[in-house]
Amino acid sequence: MIDIGKHQTDKNFDIGKLYAPMGVVVVAMVVTVLVTQLCGFNSLQALLAMLIGAFSPARWSETLLRTTPLIFTGLAVAIPYQCGLFNIGAEGQLLMGGLVAALIGSTTSGIPKILHLPLALMGSIAAGGLFGVLPAILKQKLGAHEIITSMMLNYVALLFTSYLVNYPLKAEGVLPQTVVVNASSELTRITSSSQLSTSLLIAILLVVIMNVLLWNTPTGYEIRAVGHNPTACRMKGINVTQTVVVSMAIGGALAGIGGGGEVLGTYRRFIQAFSPGYGYDGIAVALLGRTHPIGVLLSALLLGALRSGGTYMEQSAGVPADFVSIIQGVIILVAAAQGVIALQRDQRRTFSKDDDIARGEW
Amino acid sequence: MLDVIVFLAAAALRMSTSISLVAIGGALSEKAGVINLGLEGIMLIGAFFATYGSWKTGNPWLGILLAACAGATIGLLLGLWSIKFRANQVVVGVSINMLAAGVTTVLLQVIWGNKARSPFVPTIAAFESSWLANNAGKIGLILDGQSPVTWFMLVVAVVIWVLIYCTVFGLRLRVSGEQPKAAIMAGISVTQLRYLAVIAGGAVAGVGGAYLSVAQLGHFGRGMTAGRGFVAIAAVVFGNWNPLAIVGTSLLFGLFEALQMYFQGRGIPSQFMQMIPYIATIVAVSMAKRSRPPKALGVPFQGSS
Numbered sequence: 001m002i003d004i005g006k007h008q009t010d011k012n013f014d015i016g017k018l019y020a021p022m023g024v025v026v027v028a029m030v031v032t033v034l035v036t037q038l039c040g041f042n043s044l045q046a047l048l049a050m051l052i053g054a055f056s057p058a059r060w061s062e063t064l065l066r067t068t069p070l071i072f073t074g075l076a077v078a079i080p081y082q083c084g085l086f087n088i089g090a091e092g093q094l095l096m097g098g099l100v101a102a103l104i105g106s107t108t109s110g111i112p113k114i115l116h117l118p119l120a121l122m123g124s125i126a127a128g129g130l131f132g133v134l135p136a137i138l139k140q141k142l143g144a145h146e147i148i149t150s151m152m153l154n155y156v157a158l159l160f161t162s163y164l165v166n167y168p169l170k171a172e173g174v175l176p177q178t179v180v181v182n183a184s185s186e187l188t189r190i191t192s193s194s195q196l197s198t199s200l201l202i203a204i205l206l207v208v209i210m211n212v213l214l215w216n217t218p219t220g221y222e223i224r225a226v227g228h229n230p231t232a233c234r235m236k237g238i239n240v241t242q243t244v245v246v247s248m249a250i251g252g253a254l255a256g257i258g259g260g261g262e263v264l265g266t267y268r269r270f271i272q273a274f275s276p277g278y279g280y281d282g283i284a285v286a287l288l289g290r291t292h293p294i295g296v297l298l299s300a301l302l303l304g305a306l307r308s309g310g311t312y313m314e315q316s317a318g319v320p321a322d323f324v325s326i327i328q329g330v331i332i333l334v335a336a337a338q339g340v341i342a343l344q345r346d347q348r349r350t351f352s353k354d355d356d357i358a359r360g361e362w
Numbered sequence: 363m364l365d366v367i368v369f370l371a372a373a374a375l376r377m378s379t380s381i382s383l384v385a386i387g388g389a390l391s392e393k394a395g396v397i398n399l400g401l402e403g404i405m406l407i408g409a410f411f412a413t414y415g416s417w418k419t420g421n422p423w424l425g426i427l428l429a430a431c432a433g434a435t436i437g438l439l440l441g442l443w444s445i446k447f448r449a450n451q452v453v454v455g456v457s458i459n460m461l462a463a464g465v466t467t468v469l470l471q472v473i474w475g476n477k478a479r480s481p482f483v484p485t486i487a488a489f490e491s492s493w494l495a496n497n498a499g500k501i502g503l504i505l506d507g508q509s510p511v512t513w514f515m516l517v518v519a520v521v522i523w524v525l526i527y528c529t530v531f532g533l534r535l536r537v538s539g540e541q542p543k544a545a546i547m548a549g550i551s552v553t554q555l556r557y558l559a560v561i562a563g564g565a566v567a568g569v570g571g572a573y574l575s576v577a578q579l580g581h582f583g584r585g586m587t588a589g590r591g592f593v594a595i596a597a598v599v600f601g602n603w604n605p606l607a608i609v610g611t612s613l614l615f616g617l618f619e620a621l622q623m624y625f626q627g628r629g630i631p632s633q634f635m636q637m638i639p640y641i642a643t644i645v646a647v648s649m650a651k652r653s654r655p656p657k658a659l660g661v662p663f664q665g666s667s
Contacts, residue, residue, distance in 0.1 A: 039472045086452055142648040147399070147452065148596055149647060152640040155589045159640075163633035283456055320471045325464025332457040336449035 025302065028331045035326065036319055046317045053312020054305035061194035062311070065266065067304030068196075069094070069275070071203035072258025073282025074289060074296035075210055076132075076251045081291045082214060083247035084227040085136075089150030090255040091279025092157030093131045097124035097256025098263040099161050102270035103169075105181030105263070116184040121202075121260050128256015129249045131157065136248040140241050154279065165272050176272035187265035197265025206254065210293040213250075223247045255279060284332050303328065364500070370620055372504045378609075378616025379512045380405070380578070383570030384594035385601065385608045386519055387563040391437065393526060393603055394559035395539035395552075395658045396444050399455025400436065402591025403462030404564055408433045408571025410466040413582035414473065416483040422576045423486065426511070426569055429576075433568020434561045436462070441560035445553055448662035459591070467584055480582040483575075486510060509577045511569070516609070518566060523605040535559060539656035570594070589640070596643035603656065611646075615639050 029047065037043040053059055073090045080087040087093075101124040108116065135149040162176070171179040187197040214220035222243045226233050230240045258278065263270050285303055289295030310324035384405050388398045398404075408429040416425030436458060443454045467477070474480050489510050494502040526532040537545040538552045538559075545552050574590075575582045593615055601608035622635030 039468065088456070138644070138648055144644070144648040145599065148592070148599060149644050151589075151592045152596070152644045155592075155640045156637055156644075159633040159637045163631050166633070167631055280456065280460065283453075284460075287453060320468045320477070322464050322467040322471075325460050326468065327464075329457045329461030329464060332453065332460070333443065333449075336453050336457070337443060337447040 025331065027334050028327045031330045032323070032327055036323070039319075041317065041319050046313055046319045049313040049315075049317040049319075050306075050309035052309075053316075054309030059308055059312065061191055061196045063301075063305050063308040064200055065194060065196045065304075066307040067300050068200045068203050068266075069258050069262055069278040070281055070285050070300035070304050071200075071207065071297055072261065073255055073278050074285030074300045075206060075282075075293060076128075076255035076258065076279075077282045077286035078289065078291040078293065078296050079210060079214070079223070079254065080247045080251040081286060082227045083223045083244055084230065085244060085248060085251075086147060086283075087132065087150065087248065087251040087255075088147055088283070089132060089135060089153050089279070090251070090282045091275065091277065092150070092154035093128040093252040093255035094259035094262075094275055094279050095157045095161050096131045096259070097128035098259030098270055098274070099164065100124050100127035100256075101185075101260035101263045102178045102181060105185035106179050106269070109182050109184070111184060113184040116182070117187065117264070120181070120185045120264060121257060124256045124260025124263075125253045126256070128259065129253035132252015132255065133245055133249045136245045140245070161270070162272055165270060169270075171269070178270045180269045181264060185264060186268055187261065189265075195266045197261070199261030199265035202257070202261060204297070206257075207293045207297045210254075214293070219243075219246065255282070281328065284328055287332065288335060368500055368503050370617065370624075372507070373620035373623075374613050374617035375504060375508060375512060376578075376616070377619040378612040378614075379509065379515050380570045380573040381590055381594045381597055381615055382519065382609050382612035383511075383515050383573065384567040384591060385570075385597040385612055386515075386522055386605050387433070387437075387565070387567030387570065388594060389598045389601070389603045389605060389608055390522060390526075390563035390566065391440070391556075391560040392598065392659055393539050393656055394535050394556045395542065395656055396441065396556055396560050397451040397455065397659055398440060398560070398563065398567075399452055399595065400440055400458030400462075400591075401455075401567055401594050402587055402589065403455075403459040404433050404436045404567040405571035405574070405587045405591045405594070406459075406462045406466050406585070407436055408568030409575040409586055410469065410571075410582050411568070412572030412576040413480050413483050414469075416485070416576050417480065420484055422484045425483070425576045426486070426572045429568040429572035430565040431568075433571070434565040436568075437561040437564020438557070440564065441557045444560070444662065445556055451662075463585065466582070470582065470584060478584050482581045485580050486577045489513065509573070511573045511577045514569070515573075519605045519609045522566075526605065536656070539658055542658050567594075593639050593643060596646060600643075600646045615642065618642055 032050065033043040033047055036046045054063060073094060076090045076093065077087045101120045104120040104123045111119070131153065134153060135146040138144040138149050139146045165176045165178055169178045171177055187199050190196045190198065190200065214224060222233070222238050223246070225238060226240050226243045233240050262274060267274060281303060285296055285300045288299035288302070289297070306324050306327060310321040313319045313323070314321040384401050387404070388401045391398045411432040412422070412425035412429035414425070415428030416422040419425070440454055440458060443449045444451045470480060471477055486509055488507050490507050494506040496502070498505070526535060534545065534550045535555050537548070537550060538555045542552045571587065574586060579586070597608050597611040597615060601611040618638045622632070622638055625635050626632045
């Protein structure tokens, strides 16, 4: 069996494997202190504000609010990664899913909640899934590199949804957003004082489902097998192309329902640019979590806490919240350097018609 | 009619300059075997530091120099992680983009106290020549009034093409990207060449970003690259990693961007026009079956030297 580095392939998520990410976080904290000091801020005050903002009991709802979409996008990247693909298109899939959820939620009425809400969520799953499958199909039929096509589709989705909420779907008023979705399609709020909604519960449920999928079903087995060695799978009779497409469909669907969760639960409407890059953060989440669903849950919590801490840090210490992007970037780099996500040289990431195209990533 | 063509061609050339430079920089590193998905980030960093340099010294050319240095530094970062640590190059590229976005936005606030944009800075004046306009036919008309950076781009494209395809150095570079093991047996230092390629490529890409702020717009805006770095990547693939072909593909994409601006004021929602380059890219890579990447692209080199 080809070893593909410290990619978590066992069902049981080994807590010991968390030591490395923990060390990475410590490094990130150090970086925070150093760079804030360099920029002229009071670094200890900043660090303190960040930790308070992230972990204090008063902020838990904010932290969980930030965590929820990351669980979705983290899973959206992790599942295809188990199959050997990089789902860079999670951002676009998230947006399309959110859009469809907003559409279904706001344009249909008179349906009882027990039907309306699942319908809207199904819509977002379908939208995200289709959007995610597109690069896979383009690769299979036309040899188009999936990283480029996914990336471009992200921008297409961004611009398309922007057009919709600025023109045909625009609600009255100045802001580029849709009308509020009907109450029968809303996700219930968990507390009355924050936007945190049951989408969090859906996310956690999905973590469990994905766990079962990957290690207890034939499909999951095929996904993981193709991720390890597509050639051996072909010889064994597993339809590699189909498996890859399925994994991208699942990934897209996960990101899509993430978007639906944000629209139906947090904002109750589709607001332009509601996603500050959740799809890309999902990449960080998936990699830090070793692409294991439970790992994704934990690292989503970590990065969500980081984001929440960043907002608080801006409020109380005056350090720009975008600082968190720097910390996140450093975390990934340090993790990558540790070989946490380094891939072995003989990793085959192809499934194209011609087997000898692109050894490696291209 | 011909006037419209000249107008569009000139606009396309103007729009394509930044993408072309970034793409050439990317192609250089990839010819040697290192994937560069961080072009968006390098472009942003280049745009930022050019603005800062111009603001601080009052000289936009020094800004461009600073941008090149900044781009080279990021290239070094990419090289270090890809070559020394053998990290997944796609991941490194993505994190560079993340870092660049964070760093430039934070610095924007730290230096100028503004979340969205920098103040206007001295820019590079366009190069007007009545000789060109009157004596060189339509080509002259197109070239007249372009920025010196555009001329630089055209020169760099030719120089790098010659370097890659007509010199021994270029041969060694290409071998490093195709068959690194053969290169080693021939006594070539693959590691050294890759570092060189990635740093030089980063510098050129940095200048591409600098064009946006210090030659075109006049200031730095948060996230101003808006995905152009990825259009550049598409230009690389569509241009088959060949600098001269890349100028061509960039011109094509520049044309689309020019068309988008042309139609924007005419009742078509800007978003559709803005989508064109991205959709065109998807179509482009779907058709690029002839496009063949360097064989060892993205594969960390394991072995001595």
